[in-house]
Amino acid sequence: MRIAVLLRGTGTLRGLDAARDLRAESHDAGTTAAEAALKLALAFHHAVLSHEDKVRVVIDRLRELALTGDYT
Secondary structure, eight states, X not given: OXXXXXXXXXXXXXXXXXXXXXXXXXXXXXXXXXHHHHHHHHHHHHHHTTOHHHHHHHHHHHHHHHHHTSOO
């Protein structure tokens, strides 16, 4: 799974580029479950880099997904 590749690249620019690509693909395909898993990987990426503000933003987006019922 490509999200596993993203997790292996955690904390690197390559990992962030992979995240952008996967986000676009999952959004275009309408696969909400993949989008949520990607957001979890991004939260981990930002946490490793100690980017607390970015972690909070990703968590807020995950919360929105859960509240809309698109991914519960």
